[in-house]
Amino acid sequence: MALLEINNITISYGKREIVKDFSLTLDEGQICSLVGESGSGKTTVIRSVFGLLPKGGKITKGDVIFEGESILGFSKDKWRNLHGTDISMIFQDSGAMMNPTKKVGKAFVEYIRTHENLSKKDAWDKGIEMLERMRLPAADNIMKSYPFQLSGGMRQRVGIAMGMTYQPKLLLADEPTSALDVTTQAQIVRQMMELREDYGTSIIIVTHNLGVAAYMADYLVVMKNGVVEDRGDRHYILHHSQNEYTNKLLDAVPSLGGEEHEC
């Protein structure tokens, strides 16, 4: 049984259809990537899978099956229990996703104590342990810092550490490397790849960077204006796709696996 099945969904805001007839099947341990420019609807897709569409957004057609159950019928409480445990999400800037007036540790403790009946002290220790497991130096210092005091890459790694606390079956990553410089990008990408090796996590990564997508994903979906433009495994997308849009995106990637693409 597949971990996640997205069957032909249409997502609308009021009468406007943002995403049309989108399907995707994700197996355990698989990494899949949604690629497209901003406004292509890629973020909307994972937000709907996560049950966190902005106000007014709704899945108006089709179904999403997670571990054999339709998520459309999930109650608020059921969602809350899934969020951050079985399904986690990492954002473009994980630092901005934390309350700026609270220290990282406080947010971490708040999160852990939501899902587990731990004392503040134990939750704190668990947070430290997670940060250390993600090989973050000076975990104690990080816990005692405000989000804005950390560098972009550091914030992202803290975000990943938080997201991995309960070893989710599904990790949704929304442009996780877009705000970072190239070196840090590579670091984060590698770290996410290791998650699959270490924990068998399935990942959907949303990105406009086809280079990152091709490096990480087994399977790619190219989106444009809310519809699927092209799809296939990495080899197909990189080497055999006849799709004009896919090739245009490929041309925009400066260097990929040794091949030189002229602009």
Next chain:
Amino acid sequence: MKKNFFLKNISFTIFSVLALLIILAAVFAPLITHGIDPLNGSLKDSIIAPNAEHIFGTDKMGRDIFARVIYGARTSLVSAFAVVFIVFIVGMILGVVAGYFGGIVDAIIMRIADMMIAFPGLVLALAVAGIMGASIKNAVLAISIVTWPKYARLARSLVMKVRNMDYVNAAIVTGSKTLHMLVKYMVPNVLPTLIITAATDIGSMMLEIAALSFLGFGAVAPTPEWGLMLSEGRAYMQSAPWLMVYPGLAIFITVVVFNMLGDGLRDILDPREND
């Protein structure tokens, strides 16, 4: 086209009609009150509860409260509009001049404005009105003195925004006279925002004038003024509550109507404010 506009802005339309009614009531006060004198009554009619003849009752001097409330609209409207007009003109001129010329002129005007703004308005208005002596004119002046800086600051900031735009500099280089620059380029630029501010301020100006009159630093007896009427009615609270119910209601309704009107106007002229 016209019809469409009024249908689209129903609340604005309703409240402009209501505001118009209040203004008309003030203008045609003698007609509405059938010529009852708001200033003189006969003492034998003193303190009569509302009845068919005196629908709002009478006060201790036997004056008809209904007539006094209607005539009171004159005082309230005229003084509130006077304040708004004064601060609008003074604030705009000083603000535009400060913003356009900059330098020492700007520094002097704005430091004075800062001084007024750094200070609780009603306290100063109280002191000014009190020291100059009680009269509705002095109340208007006092409130104007503490309110103009708000308009001057606004006008100045709007002028500063366009002061160094290319088209302004081009006009200066091609030899436009300073006065021409101010009137043709600067003033039109500040007008819309200032008008919105003025419209939304009318209601609170009415409240402040009524408050000063209530304390005895505005209208003087026997002028029919709502704040003053309330203060006169205070002593008869127990025996004649209508003395304070109707004037208060009149202030409340008028202020609500003008506040709503100002809000509606802002929504129409400045759609960005709408969230």
Next chain:
Amino acid sequence: MSKKKIISRLIQIVVVLFGISFLTFLLTYMSPGDPARTMLVATGVMPTQETLDTLHEQMGLNKPFVEQYITWLTNCLHGDFGTSYSLGKPVSELLLARLWPTIKLTLLSTAMMMILAVPLGTLSAVYKDSPIDYIIRNITFLGVSLPNFWVGLLLMLVFCVQLGAFPVICSDCDFKSMVLPAATLAIAMAAKYARQVRTAVLEELNQDYVIGAKARGVKGWKILWFNVFPNSLFPLITMFGLSLGSLLGGTSVVEVIFSYPGLGNLAVSAITSCDYNLIQGYVLWIALIYMVINLLVDISYNFLDPRMRVKR
């Protein structure tokens, strides 16, 4: 807030006080009333031209304006605001005696206001565009249009005169006699603040960290009360400081209605009896208190908000 900024604010306060003192002194100088006459009448002496002249001499009233102003200002700087003409006591002493009751009233009304405004504004923000929001917004709209002296009179009519639940006149300034004046002030402020609370909470609700917390599965009420709500207080603190001014001015109306022995009431009677020394003292004191409070609020804001306090 840097030290430099605080110093420049302190300088600004001094400048404003200077300007205010000049303005009020100028106004009293130009006003038609005669302090000497006021003083004589207050002490029960029939003013004659002779006594008036001697008193003018004594009080320095026939000296040129600038000299009078400088003398007065120098005395003020030494803490001597002169003697009240109508009450015959030092101005500072009179003001000091009335300061505490007004502060008590201000604090109680602020507390009442918060009890009303915070839940209303938060509710209205959380349920934006729902019927609850619509109702609250309209109530607050009506609230800001209410003349507070009318509210005060109506409260008095209902609770003191009809029900007899509270004393009509505040004699010894106990809690019971403060309730109605405080409520009067609170109602008008609450309407204004509920709208500001709504705006502030809405602003925070739209922040990314709310989505982040939801994504971590944190309960909605915990996000609201432990994150959104405390954060939305930061801008409100500043607004509160600014509106203290209107509160200080606004108390005079309410204090008069309820015969409350506070600063505002004293000021009104000072103005009625042309007691210029007292008026000037009052205006300067209020200005000083107001600006110092605002400065403290700004400093505390910087201290409370880690985004301002902590270096990046």
